[in-house]
Amino acid sequence: xxxxxxxxxxxxxxxxxxxxxxxxxxxxxxxxxxxxxxxxxxxxxxxxxxxxxxxxxxxxxxxxxxxxxxxxxxxxxxxxxxxxxxxxxxxxxxxxxxxxxxxxxxxxxxxxxxxxxxxxxxxxxxxxxxxxxxxxxxxxxxxxxxxxxxxxxxxxxxxxxxxxxxxxxxxxxxxxxxxxxxxxxxxxxxxxxxxxxxxxxxxxxxxxxxxxxxxxxxxxxxxxxxxxxxxxxxxxxxxxxxxxxxxxxxxxxxxxxxxxxxxxxxxxxxxxxxxxxxxxxxxxxxxxxxxxxxxxxxxxxxxxxxxxxxxxxxxxxxxxxxxxxxxxxxxxxxxxxxxxxxxxxxxxxxxxxxxxxxxxxxxxxxxxxxxxxxxxxxxxxxxxxxxxxxxxxxxxxxxxxxxxxxxxxxxxxxxxx
Numbered sequence: 549x550x551x552x553x554x555x556x557x558x559x560x561x562x563x564x565x566x567x568x569x570x571x572x573x574x575x576x577x578x579x580x581x582x583x584x585x586x587x588x589x590x591x592x593x594x595x596x597x598x599x600x601x602x603x604x605x606x607x608x609x610x611x612x613x614x615x616x617x618x619x620x621x622x623x624x625x626x627x628x629x630x631x632x633x634x635x636x637x638x639x640x641x642x643x644x645x646x647x648x649x650x651x652x653x654x655x656x657x658x659x660x661x662x663x664x665x666x667x668x669x670x671x672x673x674x675x676x677x678x679x680x681x682x683x684x685x686x687x688x689x690x691x692x693x694x695x696x697x698x699x700x701x702x703x704x705x706x707x708x709x710x711x712x713x714x715x716x717x718x719x720x721x722x723x724x725x726x727x728x729x730x731x732x733x734x735x736x737x738x739x740x741x742x743x744x745x746x747x748x749x750x751x752x753x754x755x756x757x758x759x760x761x762x763x764x765x766x767x768x769x770x771x772x773x774x775x776x777x778x779x780x781x782x783x784x785x786x787x788x789x790x791x792x793x794x795x796x797x798x799x800x801x802x803x804x805x806x807x808x809x810x811x812x813x814x815x816x817x818x819x820x821x822x823x824x825x826x827x828x829x830x831x832x833x834x835x836x837x838x839x840x841x842x843x844x845x846x847x848x849x850x851x852x853x854x855x856x857x858x859x860x861x862x863x864x865x866x867x868x869x870x871x872x873x874x875x876x877x878x879x880x881x882x883x884x885x886x887x888x889x890x891x892x893x894x895x896x897x898x899x900x901x902x903x904x905x906x907x908x909x910x911x912x913x914x915x916x917x918x919x920x921x922x923x924x925x926x927x928x929x930x931x932x933x934x935x936x937x938x939x940x941x942x943x944x945x946x947x948x949x950x951x952x953x954x955x956x957x958x959x960x961x962x963x964x965x
Contacts, residue, residue, distance in 0.1 A: 549724065549734070550661065550665050550725065550726075550732075551662075551665075551666075551674060551677060551678060553720075553721060553724055553725060554658055554661055554662075554678045554681075555677060555678050555680075555681035556681070556717065557617070557621055557654070557717065557721060558654060558658065558678060558679065558681040558682045558685060559681045559682070559684050559685040559688060560621075560625075560685060560710070560713065560714055560717060561624070561651060561654050561682060561685060562681075562682040562683065562684075562685030562686050562689065563685040563686070563688055563689030563692065563693075563710060564624060564625070564628045564647075564651070564685075564689070564710050564711075564714065565593075565651060565685075565689075565792065566685065566686045566689040566690060566693070566792060566818075567628070567631075567689055567693045567706055567707060567710060568589070568590065568593075568631070568644070568793075569590070569792055569793050569794070569795070569796050569797070570689070570690055570693040570694050570697075570706075570796050570810065570814070571693060571697060571703040571706070571707075572586060572590075572793075572796060572797050573796070573797055573800045573801065574697060574703045575634075575640075575703055576797075578703070579636055579637065579640075581637060582927075582931060583797075583926075583927040583928075583930045583931045584924070584927040584928050584931045585637055585927070586797075586927060587793070587923045587924040587925070587926055587927020587928065588641070588923075588924050588927065589637070589640045589641055589644055590644075590789075590793040590923035590924070590927075591919065591920050591921065591922075591923045591924040592641050592644050592645045592648075593644040593645065593647060593648040593651075593919065594648060594789075594916055594917065594918075594919030594920040594923075595645060595648065595920055596644075596645045596646060596647065596648025596649045596652070597648030597649070597651050597652040597916055597919060598648075598652065598913050598916040598917050598919065598920065599652065599913065600620075600648065600649050600650075600651075600652025600653055601652045601653065601655060601656060601909050601910075601912035601913040601915075601916055602656075602906070602909040602910050602912070602913040603652070603653070603909070604616050604620060604652050604653020604654075604656055604657055604905075604909060605653065605655075605656025605657065605660065605904075605905040605906050605907075605908050605909020605910070605912065606765070606905060606906040606909055607653070607905075608653070608656065608657045608660045608905035608909075609660070609902065609903065609904070609905040609906050612727040613657045613658075613660045613661040613664070613725075613727055613905075614722070614725045614726060614727050616653050616657050617653065617654070617657045617658075617661070617721065617725070618718060618721055618722045618725070619650075620650045620651070620652070620653045620654065620657070621650070621714060621717060621718045621721060622650070622714075622715065622718040623649060623650030624647060624649075624650030624651045624714065625650075625710075625711050625712075625713075625714025625715045625717075625718060626650075626711065626714075626715070627643055627646050627647035627650060627711075628647065628707055628710050628711040628714060629707060629708055629710075629711025629712065629714075629715075630643050630647075630711070631643050631644070631647070631704075631707040631711075632704035632705075632707040632708050632711075652916075653909075655679070655892065655908065655909075655912040656905050656906075656908040656909035656912050657905065658675075658678050658679060658892075659675060659892045659895070659896050659904065659905075659908050660904055660905040660908070661678075661727075662674040662675050662678060662896070663896055663901055663904055664727055664728040664729075664743075664901075665728060665729060665739075665743070667742055667743065667746045668746065668842070668897065668962075668963075669833065669836075669837065670833065671833070671893060671896055671897070672828075672829040672830060672831075672832045672833035672836070672842075672846075672889060672893055673829050673830050673833055674829070675829055675889040675892050675893055675896070676825055676826045676827070676828055676829015676830060676888075676889040677826055677829065679825055679829075679888055679889050679892065680822050680824075680825030680826035680829065680885070680888070680889070681822070682825070683818045683819070683821030683822040683824075683825060683881070683885055684818070684819075684822045685818075686792070686817075686818035686821070687815050687818030687819045687821075687822060689710075690796070690810065690814040690815050690818060691812070691814075691815050692706060692709075692710075693706040694810050694814070696709060728743070729743055730743075747901075750900075750963050762900055762902050762903055763903075765903055765906045765907060765910075768899050768900075768903050768907045769907055769910050771898075771960075772957040772958075773843075773894065773898065773957065773958050773959060773960035774895065774898075774899075774907060774910075774911060775957070776953045776954045776956070776957035776958040777850075777891055777894045777895065777911055777954060777958060778910070778911040778914035778915060779914070779949075779950055779953045779954070780850055780854060780891065780950035780951065780953060780954040780958070781891040781911060781912070781914065781915035781950070782914055782915050782917065782918050782946075782950060783854060783858075783918075783946050783947040783948070783949060783950025783951070784854060784857075784884060784887060784888070784891065784915065784947065784950065785915040785916055785918040785919060785922075786918040786921075786922045786943055786946045786947065787857060787858075787861055787880065787884055787943045787944075787946075787947050788884060789918060789919045789922040789923060790922050790923070790926055790939065790940075790943045791817070791877065791880070791881060793922070793923040793926070794923065794926050794939070795814070795817070795877060796810050796814050798873075798936060799813065799814065799870070799873075799874075802936055803870045803873060804870075805870060813870065813874050816874060816878050817874070817877050817878040817880070817881040817882075818881065820878045820879075820881055820882040820885075821881040821882060821884065821885040821888075822885070823882065823885075824881070824882040824883065824884070824885035824886040824888070825885040825886070825888045825889060827886060828849060828853070828885065828886040828887060828888060828889050828890060829889040829893075831849065831886075832845040832846050832849055832889075832890060832893065835848070835849075836962075841962070842893070842897050842962045843894060843897050843898055843959075843960045843961060843962045844959075846890040846893045846894045846897065847890070847894065847954060847958045847959070847960070849886065849887055849890050850887045850890045850891070850894075850951075850954055850958075851951055851954060851955050853883050853884070853886040853887035853890075854883075854884070854887050854947055854948075854950055854951045855948070855951045856883050857880055857883040857884045857887070857947055858943075858944040858945070858947035858948040858951065859944070860876055860879050860880045860883065861880050861940050861943050861944040861947065862940060862941050862943075862944035862945075863876055863940075864876045864877055864880070864936075864940045865935070865936045865937030865938070865939065865940040865941065866937060891911065891915070892908065894958075894960065895907055895908045895911055896908070897960075897962040897963060898960045898961065898962055898963060899963075900963070918946075922943070925942065926939050929942070
């Protein structure tokens with residue numbers, strides 16, 4: 549139940565986030581925005597979002613995931629609805645900036661929730677399914693937003709629909725969620741005992757720490773594997789946010805795809821991304837069980853998956869048909885998301901629970917600073933050079949750099965290895 553509730557929230561999270569990219573061509577035309585201005589509107593979201601990746605994770609260590617995520621869902625849903633009130637460049641900047649505050653905590657708080665509820669042997673599956681729901685949000689949100697725009701003739705309608713839905717889900721989340729099995733009246737004795745046994749096993753290795761005895765958060769953040777994971781995650785996120793903010797615009801402007809058809813062709817990459825995200829979690833759980841080296845399994849999948857993501861991303865601008873472009877981007881998103889849960893698991897496997905929210909929040913913060921630069925950089929490149937080839941090539945190069953960094957400095961030992 550906890551996994552299902554969390555997954556539904558993350559479906560909503562990405563549906564809300566993807567909505568602006570799908571409505572982008574219509575908004576650009578109605579308000580006479582340049583590509584650079586729309587890029588800045590997309591980027592300003594991350595100016596609010598990235599710091600709250602860290603702030604939300606840190607707060608979840610202090611106050612628990614339930615309080616932080618409940619507040620976050622209500623906040624981002626309110627500003628999703630308020631997007632419909634946008635009247636021009638400045639108002640969109642303001643609304644998207646504050647929208648980012650609410651969406652920021654989800655990554656770190658989700659991992660904290662999964663760590664509280666699932667033993668390590670199931671963490672890959674739990675994180676893979678929950679975080680794998682984010683591309684499902686894109687897969688649902690893309691046709692929903694495009695369909696509502698085509699049906700109503702107004703880009704504002706989907707933002708109002710999604711905002712109201714989110715406020716309703718906020719209430720349901722607060723009623724059903726608890727921070728751990730010991731606090732939930734519906735949890736079984738077996739669930740409680742399994743988590744206590746894992747805590748005892750970690751304690752026996754000397755890796756268990758309390759708030760009073762743990763090192764400071766900066767000690768853990770400074771570890772080479774944490775920093776290299778953050779940098780590889782940055783490369784992952786650069787590719788993702790280029791796709792999220794600009795691929796629908798690329799299909800409409802560069803390939804002549806009608807907005808109604810974006811609902812179909814724009815959904816395929818998201819569906820394959822969902823499969824990749826969930827498969828990656830199960831895959832590394834299986835490798836970890838076979839080898840007894842969970843951290844090495846996570847790192848290996850990142851290196852292989854992100855490398856081939858970069859290679860295929862660099863080829864998208866070179867193809868000459870819509871079919872080839874969508875097929876390549878679908879493969880890119882599948883491989884990208886195959887690595888998606890691994891960045892979270894690299895931290896969850898190696899950082900004590902008492903500092904997990906803050907450290908994961910920091911890693912997520914570094915990754916999502918790419919969201920500040922990627923959409924704006926793409927807008928500038930397209931305005932100045934008209935080159936989608938250069939756009940996709942820059943994304944490929946940044947992803948490859950992430951592969952190099954984690955390959956050299958990313959080795960780590962899991963807490964229970």
